[in-house]
Structures are given as C-alpha cells and as structure tokens.
Amino acid sequence: MFYRENGQFKTSYEADQALFPIKQDRIFIVLLLLVAFVGIPLFADEYIFRAILIPFLILSLAALGLNLLVGYCGQISLGTGGFMMVGAYAAYNLAVRLPDLNMLVVFVLAGLITTVVGMIFGIPSLRIKGLYLAVATLAAQFFLDWLFSRVKWFTNDSSSGSVSAPVLQVFGFRWESPLEKYLFVLSVVVLFALIARNLVRSHIGRSWMATRDMDVAAEIIGIRPVYAKLSAFAVSSFFVGIAGALWGFVHLGSWEPLAFDVNRSFSLLFMVIIGGLGSILGSFLGAAFIVILPLLLNQIPLWLGLPMSTATAAHFEAMIFGSLIIFFLIVEPHGLARLWAVAKEKLRLWPFPH
Amino acid sequence: MGPFIEVVLGGLMAGVLYSLVALGFVLIYKASGVFNFAQGAMVLLAALAFARFSEVMPMPVAFMLSALMMVGVAFLIERLVLRHLVNQEGIILFLATFGITYFLEGLGPQLFGDNIYRIDLGMPKEPKIILENMFDGGLLINLEDFIAAGIAAALVTFLAIFFQKTATGRALRAVADDHQAAQSVGIPLNRIWVIVWSVSGFVALVAGMIWGSKLGVQFSLVLIALKAIPVVILGGFTSVPGAIVGGLIIGVGEKIAEVYLGPIIGGGIENWFAYVLALAFLLIRPEGLFGERHIDRV
Amino acid sequence: MSAAVLANNSGDAVLETDLNPTRRKIGEVILALENISLAFGGVQALSDISFDVREHEIRAIIGPNGAGKSSMLNVINGVYHPQQGTIFFKGEKRQQMNPHKVASQGVARTFQNIALFKGMTVLDNLMTGRNLMMKTGILQQALYWGAAQREELAHRAKVEEIIEFLEIQAIRKTPVGRLPYGMQKRVELGRALAAEPTMLLLDEPMAGMNVEEKQDMCRFVLDVNAEFGMTIVLIEHDMGVVMDISDRVVVLDYGKKIGDGEPDEVRNNQAVIDAYLGVQH
Numbered sequence: 001m002f003y004r005e006n007g008q009f010k011t012s013y014e015a016d017q018a019l020f021p022i023k024q025d026r027i028f029i030v031l032l033l034l035v036a037f038v039g040i041p042l043f044a045d046e047y048i049f050r051a052i053l054i055p056f057l058i059l060s061l062a063a064l065g066l067n068l069l070v071g072y073c074g075q076i077s078l079g080t081g082g083f084m085m086v087g088a089y090a091a092y093n094l095a096v097r098l099p100d101l102n103m104l105v106v107f108v109l110a111g112l113i114t115t116v117v118g119m120i121f122g123i124p125s126l127r128i129k130g131l132y133l134a135v136a137t138l139a140a141q142f143f144l145d146w147l148f149s150r151v152k153w154f155t156n157d158s159s160s161g162s163v164s165a166p167v168l169q170v171f172g173f174r175w176e177s178p179l180e181k182y183l184f185v186l187s188v189v190v191l192f193a194l195i196a197r198n199l200v201r202s203h204i205g206r207s208w209m210a211t212r213d214m215d216v217a218a219e220i221i222g223i224r225p226v227y228a229k230l231s232a233f234a235v236s237s238f239f240v241g242i243a244g245a246l247w248g249f250v251h252l253g254s255w256e257p258l259a260f261d262v263n264r265s266f267s268l269l270f271m272v273i274i275g276g277l278g279s280i281l282g283s284f285l286g287a288a289f290i291v292i293l294p295l296l297l298n299q300i301p302l303w304l305g306l307p308m309s310t311a312t313a314a315h316f317e318a319m320i321f322g323s324l325i326i327f328f329l330i331v332e333p334h335g336l337a338r339l340w341a342v343a344k345e346k347l348r349l350w351p352f353p354h
Numbered sequence: 355m356g357p358f359i360e361v362v363l364g365g366l367m368a369g370v371l372y373s374l375v376a377l378g379f380v381l382i383y384k385a386s387g388v389f390n391f392a393q394g395a396m397v398l399l400a401a402l403a404f405a406r407f408s409e410v411m412p413m414p415v416a417f418m419l420s421a422l423m424m425v426g427v428a429f430l431i432e433r434l435v436l437r438h439l440v441n442q443e444g445i446i447l448f449l450a451t452f453g454i455t456y457f458l459e460g461l462g463p464q465l466f467g468d469n470i471y472r473i474d475l476g477m478p479k480e481p482k483i484i485l486e487n488m489f490d491g492g493l494l495i496n497l498e499d500f501i502a503a504g505i506a507a508a509l510v511t512f513l514a515i516f517f518q519k520t521a522t523g524r525a526l527r528a529v530a531d532d533h534q535a536a537q538s539v540g541i542p543l544n545r546i547w548v549i550v551w552s553v554s555g556f557v558a559l560v561a562g563m564i565w566g567s568k569l570g571v572q573f574s575l576v577l578i579a580l581k582a583i584p585v586v587i588l589g590g591f592t593s594v595p596g597a598i599v600g601g602l603i604i605g606v607g608e609k610i611a612e613v614y615l616g617p618i619i620g621g622g623i624e625n626w627f628a629y630v631l632a633l634a635f636l637l638i639r640p641e642g643l644f645g646e647r648h649i650d651r652v
Numbered sequence: 653m654s655a656a657v658l659a660n661n662s663g664d665a666v667l668e669t670d671l672n673p674t675r676r677k678i679g680e681v682i683l684a685l686e687n688i689s690l691a692f693g694g695v696q697a698l699s700d701i702s703f704d705v706r707e708h709e710i711r712a713i714i715g716p717n718g719a720g721k722s723s724m725l726n727v728i729n730g731v732y733h734p735q736q737g738t739i740f741f742k743g744e745k746r747q748q749m750n751p752h753k754v755a756s757q758g759v760a761r762t763f764q765n766i767a768l769f770k771g772m773t774v775l776d777n778l779m780t781g782r783n784l785m786m787k788t789g790i791l792q793q794a795l796y797w798g799a800a801q802r803e804e805l806a807h808r809a810k811v812e813e814i815i816e817f818l819e820i821q822a823i824r825k826t827p828v829g830r831l832p833y834g835m836q837k838r839v840e841l842g843r844a845l846a847a848e849p850t851m852l853l854l855d856e857p858m859a860g861m862n863v864e865e866k867q868d869m870c871r872f873v874l875d876v877n878a879e880f881g882m883t884i885v886l887i888e889h890d891m892g893v894v895m896d897i898s899d900r901v902v903v904l905d906y907g908k909k910i911g912d913g914e915p916d917e918v919r920n921n922q923a924v925i926d927a928y929l930g931v932q933h
Contacts, residue, residue: 013808014801076445124633128640131389131444135587136636138580139629150620195794202793202800203779203786210769210780217767220729221847222755222784231790262580266452273449278771315464322456325449330438333446 019197036186041179049178052291057185058246060287063271064196064280065239070269071277072200073232074212075125079137081264082144083237085257087114087244089154092163095249096156103170107245114241115234117144122233126226141262148257164254181250188246192239196280199235208232209278274328276335285336293321361613362606367499369605370506371568374561375582376589376597377510378554383591384517385526385550386436387444387533391451394579395458396555400424401562401571402462405471413475417559424555425548427458432547440543441533459576468573473566502564506598509560513553514594526550530592584632590642600643604628678899679707681740682851682883683728688737690723690907697723698734701909703902705851710877710884712894715904716927721887722764724904725853728885729761730754742850756784760849762840764856764887770829774820774839777828778811781846811846818842818872834865841872851883852876858890866890870897895919903927 008023010016020026044053066080091110094101101109121140125133148154149161156163168175168184175184199205210218211228219225248255267290275286297317301308308316332338375393382390403423407416435450517523528536529546537543565575585604589596611627636642683705690698698720705711713721726732728739730751739746741757760781769777786807792800815824818838823831828839837857844852857873858866874897876882888894894901895915903911903918905927911918918924 013805013812017804017808124637128636131448131591132587132636132640132642134448135583135629136633138583139626139633142626142629146622146626150622198794198796199790202788202796202804203783204790204793206772206776206780207783209772209776210783213769213771214767216731216751217763217769218780219751220731220755220761220767221781221843222752223780224750224752235790270449270452273446311468312464315460318456318460319464320460322453322458322460325453325456326435329442329446329450329453330435333439333442 017201019194033190036190037183041183044182046178049182051295053182054178054185054251056287056291057182057189058243058251059268059271059291060284061189061192061246062240062243062268063275063283063287064193065236065243066268067272067275067277067279067283068196068199068208068239069232069236070272071279071282072205072212073208073229073236074215075122075229075232076130076134076269077137077236078134078262078265078269079121079140079144080240080268081260081262082141083114083118083240084244084247084264085144085148085260086117087111087241088248088255088260089148089163090114090241091245091249092165093154093156095166099166103168107242110245111238111241114244115238118233118237118240119230122230122237125229125233138262138265141265145257145261162254162256163248165249165252168249175250185246185250188242192242193280193284196239200280204231212278270325274325274335276337279335279337281340282335282337285340289336293324297321361609365606365609366602367496367503367605368609369602370499370503371561371565371601372578372582372585372605373598373601374506374509374557374564375578376585376601377513377594378557378561379582379586380589380591380594380597381513381550381554381557383586384530384594386447386547387530388436388447388451389444389591390454390554391448391579392454392458393554393558393582394576395455395462396424396427396558397562397565397578398571398573398575399427399458399462399562400555400559401473401566401575402466402471404559404563405473405566405571406466408473409471417563420559421556424559425552428551428555429548431551432544436547437544455576459573463573470570470572471566472570473563475563475567498568502568505560505564509557510594510598513557516553517594522546522549581628584628587632588635588643590644593642593644596642596644604631607631678709681705682707682742683885684740685728686738686740688724688727688734688739690720690727690732690734696907698727698904698907701737701904701907703909703912705883705885706899707883708877708881709899710873710886710897712886712888712898712901713904714888714891714894714901715910718906719904720907721904722855723907725761725855725885725887728754728853729759755847758848758850759853760844760847760851761853762837762844762855762857764859766833766836766840768828768836768840768843771827773825773827774831774842775808775811775815775824777839778814778842778846779807781843782807782811784847810848814842814845817845817875834861837861837865837869838872841869845876845880849882851885854884854886854888856887856889858888858893866893873897 010021015021020029040053062080062084066077069075069077087110090113091106094106094109095103098106121137124136128136152158155161168181170184173180175181200208207218207223207228208231210221210223211225211232215225218228244260247259252259271286271290272283273286274289275284276282294317297320298313301313301316328336375397378393378396379390382388382393400420400423404416404420407419411419431454435454436447439447439450517526525536525541525546526549528539528541529543533543536546561578562571562575565578569575581604582601585597585600587600588603589598589600608624608628608631612624615627616623681704684702685704686702688698688701689696701720701724713724715721723732727734730749730753733748741759769780772780786803788800788803792798796804815821818841820835820838820842823835823839828836831839841854841857844854854873858869861869870893873884873886877884886894886898898915900913901911901915901918902909903921903924905923910923910927911921913921
C-alpha cells in the first residue's frame, strides 16, 4: 500500500539509473541513516556499542568486500581472515613505524597493501575455479597465519605475536569512547557501502557479474578474464584490509594472529551466503545474523532458567548454530536479502497478487 | 642416507593416514558432488564413540556399534539435510556440510565427553630397527604405522572394486554426474546417498581408530580434515587412487620440508606447506593428479 | 514489471555503423579462412576448410549435426586455435589470439545454447555488450561522478536504441533467467548488437522457435544487415530460412567442406543432397 511506484515517472536515464530510483526507498534510506547516526547514539549503552554494533559494522564491511568477490564475481575465497590480518598488521606497522602519518592515510595504505597481497593470492583464479579455488585460498590463510606469528619483524619483535594499536586519532580528535568509535566506524562503512553500490552498477561490476554467470561468453563479448577477476580480488581485498585494520584498531585494541584465523574466514563466508550472495544489503543482514546469534544462544539457558555447565552450553550452542545454518540454506538458499526482495515485490503488488 | 630414508618413511606413514581421511572426502564427492567439510567431525565422532564403547564392551562389539551409529548419522544427514538440497549449487551443499560440522562437533563431546580418551588396538607400539646390515645403524621404523598402512591399502582396494564393478557403484557415479538425470532413469537418489555417507562414515571410523590409537581421541582430531583437503586437491576430487597417491606425496613432502626447510625459515611450516604444495601443483594441472579433465563448450 | 516510463525521442534506431541506410552493397572480402584444420586429441573436427566472407553479406554455414559448424565459429572467435591454416581478417593475417581480442576487432556473437548472464537484467546484459567501449577508471566508477556517470548515460542511450529496435522495452528490467526461451534468444542478439560489431556470428539463432518467433528473428537479422550494414555469419538448420535470407552458403559434413556458393547452386549440389539425405558414399 505504501510501497508503490506508480505515478513516479522518470523522464531521463539519469533518474532511472539513480542510486535509489524509487521514492519510498530514498525515504527509507534517509530514515535508516538518521536512526544510525542520531537515534542509536541517543539510546544505546556502552555494552551494545562494544559487543554488538561495532563488531557488526566492521564485519559487515569485511562481508561486503567478500561479497564483491564471491557474490558478484563468483570467485570463492576462504582466505578472508588472512586478508583482514594483513590489513590489521599493515596498519599497525605503519602507525608504529611512521607515527606522524595521518591515521586515515594509514588505513588507506593498509587497504592498498592488502590489495596487493589479495591480487597475488588471486592469481590462481586465472587457472582454477570453484572449490579448487576455495581450497587454494585456504593456502593464503594458513600461510599468512604462519607469517604473522613467526616473522617477528611484522609484530615489532613482540614475543607472542600480539600487538597493541595506538589510540585512533583522526582530524586532531581522539576517538576513544565506544560512542565515538561507533560513529567513526559507521561513517567508514556507509562510505564503503556507497562505493560498493557504485561499482556494481558500473561497467566493472557488470564485468564481474558476467564472469560469474558465464565466463566463456564474457570473454567472447570482450571482457578480459584477467582484468575482471584480478580487479575483483583487488577491490575485495581493499575492503577486507580496511575492515581488518578497523577490527584491530577500533574493536580489539590489541590482538594476535589468532584473531584472524581460518574460523574468521569461514564465518565471513557464512555471512555472505546467509545474507545473500550478490547483495549489498545481504552483507549487512548476514553480518547481523552471525554477530547476534551467538549472543542470543548464550542467553537461552539463562532465560529458560536451566542450570547448564559452560561445556554443555558450548556444545548446544555449536549444535544449534549448525542446525540454523542448515535450516537457512534449505529454506532460502539465496539468503536473507532475497526474503527482503520478495517481501518488497509482494508489497508493490498488494492487494492484487497478480 | 639412513636419516633421509627414515624421514621419507615417516612421511609415507603419515601420508597413509591423510589418505584415509581424504578417501572419505573423495567417496562423498564422487557420489553426491558434495565437498564434505564434515569429514573431520565424522572422524572425531566415530573415534569418540569407539573409544567410549570399548571401555565397557569387547572391541568387536564396540566396532560394530560405532559403525551402526555412523550409518544412523548418514541416514539422518540424508533425511534432514541432503534431501532438501537436491539440485542446489555446489557451494550451498558445501556450506551445509559446515552446518553438519558444527552440529557434530557439539554432539560428539556432548554424548561421549570432553576429555582425551585412549584407544588401544593392541598394535605394537615400540619402534623397530630394520635393515641394519644395509645402513649404518639401520632404519628406525614404527610397526604400528606399517599395520595402519596395510589396513588402508585393504580398504582402498575394497572401495575401488566396489565403485568399478558393482551396480551400486555405477549408480553412485551416475548420481555424481547429474542428480536430475540419475533420478530420471530410476536411480533412488536418497538410498544412494545413505549408502555413500555410511561408507564414508565407516572410513571415518577406521581413520579415527588409527589416528586415535596413535594420538589419543581428542577434539583436535577434527583438524585433520584441514590436512586432508590439500591431499584431495592434489589427487583430484573424483579419484580414489588420487587420494592415496596425493596423501603419500603430501606426507613425504611435508616431512622433508619440516626437517630440511623448517629450521631455515623459522619452523612451524607444516600448517601451510601442504597447501602451497597442492597449489603449486594445481597451477600446472588444474584438475589434479587423477581428476577428469574438463573441456569448456560454448 | 517495472512501470518506469522512459522517453526516447531519438526517433529511428540508428547506430554508428549505419553506413548505408537504404540498401546494403556487398563489398570486399572481410574474412578469409584458408586451409583450416582443427583436432581435439584424435578427433578431427575440421579438416582443410577454406572459405571467405564478404563485407555486408549474410553468409550461412549449414550441415548435419556434428559437421563442425560450431567449431568453425569458435575458430573465427578465437576460442579454439586451429592446428593448421591461416585466417585473414580485414586484410590482415591474424596471429593466434584470445576471444576478447577478437571481440575488440569488431566480432560479436550469439550462442547455440543461450549464454546470457542469468543473474543480470536484460538492460545489464545489453550494457555488458558495450563494456569494450567503456573507459572510465575504477576510482571514477567508485564515485559514480562526472565522466563515469556521463559515460554510463551515453551508453544507456545507445542500448535503449537497441531495446527499441528489438521491441523488448517491456522486459528491460527483468532478470534474463525469468524470460521464455524465444525472448532470451532475442536478448542475446541484442547483447551482440550492443557491441556495434562489424561482423556478427549467429549460432542457430532460430533453433527451437515457433514460426512466429522465427519470422521475428528473420526480420531482425535482415534489418541488422540492411540498416546497420553488419556482415553476418549464420549457422541454421531451417533450410527454408537459410535459402531465403543468405547470400552465400557453405556446407560442411564431417568436418569437410562439401559445398559453397549461392543458395540455388548449393541446393542442386549432389554432394550436399547426399549428405542431407544420407546416401552411402
């Protein structure tokens, strides 16, 4: 009833190609941003910022990067955790070794370093596909795990491989409290979501999707597979590298390579699949699902008033988590974003279903 | 020369065990096109069951009971998961097996306990020195490893015959090729899946028993799935002999690298060396050692 | 269905390659294949085949199943590399090259089994056809500002001309996976046209269509040829269509050329009749 586009005539291609061609979508996005930038800071407490919102936003950014690669370009990666690690340690080294460098520059450089690393590990994609490629990216993960825990130069000779990031200082302002950190991360994530949206509606995005859908045909109509695949690895790694740097500097503060191990890679892939492959919204929905679910599962025994040993609780958490993943894959293999799209389509036609 | 041969032999023995786990992967991939990440969790579950059962009953009974349990697990996986995901893309099925992994990783310890359990198969533990007259000081080997290798070889022979010569084996291969086409010629998809997951559950049980008797049954057993993946890549997803040869290559390569390369670049390289080896190999032969070559048609 | 109303006042669809709007004139040889042989392992797909294609003509390749027709297109396309023989394109001897290089020389193509990008809309599929001409850098695209936006819009206008020409306005925002078969074939033609090629390769553009759809497709092929002057190489099984619309026909059988010439000539060629009627050699 409210979600209708009749009466909204577009008289130029510009209007038709706009970011959100439908008026209701524009209103919705503005409201959403208002809630995120103004509403939430008014009401949320420190715990919510620290345990839910900040991790959710940063992981959304990483999932978004991964989704560009997997969902838009069709190249599966199980090395995302490793690439986040590159971003985090690159930012750490830049910040510690060049203390005068502006923090924003540090983050961008960390992203660029991750881009280079990501492209190097993306080279096998030119030869191999699908699950073979997925496993090849595991090689990246394990190699990077090893690199940052064994080569002391990267950790500034700290004994256990753990490092502590300096305080985040941008525009002469120290972003220290959870609220300030939240606003900082939120701005970065909104910016990157916009960039991602722009890329996938431009010709580079189309060359990724064409490669994903039918690589041979894509090459025949003139898309160079080398360029399409490596650019997807590059852009994806840039996003993931920035996310890694944020994860280290803003969320963790101090960390060791274990924070970015293979489980991080797996959970990011879950986010992308459960949220929806090839959907920017899906990256956020998936991240929310994976961040919030364990917190909820932790609470269940408390709500039920069941005394449970931590071991038992952990076992049940794993079992429920596994079951839910299977459940979602069965019910909606195209992810939460598809549910949203279907709902919108229904609403558009309501009350006439045809 | 002696020490080098010992390293190679040690690698071969480790390789046999990798092969056993890889075999489980290959079986399921061949028959259902699913890359089963849960193989490691299945090894853990089977080993835990066997370890705990054999505490209270004779070993053959415990073995039978564990095997039965794995059949039950296969049946449930088919009923609750695979049946609902027919004709989905490979990546979706792959992720579903992650769900299975989490579930089994919770279920196993919940049912059978969280500690480290011993499995004593009565195999000789003490190392043995052979060929003293050929090498200075002889070669130090482990008899247990040889027996394990023998078991693995027998299992592989059996499976190869099963796949190539029986009607069920043929049906399995048909299903792997195309779910829909196989169904349309009257192959009972569901039963085939139960069979193949049972067989790979059985392989997991054997692998779990051998690993368990070497290292004790503990949670870290699930990590050997990660070790077996490069083996499968190297050998090709669809090849039983590939799993064997791949396992041996990885086992030996890893040991040699660990002994001769590790000290130079800082040690601890066994976690990634196998992957890099497999990757280097893939770049030369993208379909793996024994995998089927795929020609793109337009 | 999208209710977006898009005004297009540019009038008749006119593309840059519109060299001769009234009637095409068959010109010089644009593509010459000399002694092409191609084998896969032990299977000889093409043996010693030579023929040429002239500018602005409609050249048909016919032959029974497995005669090597699609392989021939794949050779022209650069997907397969023949073991022997030379290819001259626009007067130049062609080195071994990749499909995307061939595309950048002005060769576009449709496929026997539709090879559209299933996850994308009709509009995006057509826009993909113009990727070769889009030059803005990745940073500009990331901001979608200035040159990048202007470029998008300019190409969108071109694509809209093709959409109008093919009469697929109503489905421009539909994901191609949801379209019926005949429509998908039409969209695929659109994607090839979007590249504004000098030479268009059509692999069984009418296979599996009903009579009406075939008539539409014939009309499009003839219009493309007449209005835009595109050279067309066409594989087709419907003899009626082939004989009606093509200027010259080459006949393949078991990877060998058994006939070449104008439709009437080929129709009366004994070897061709034998191949089609299955006479024992």
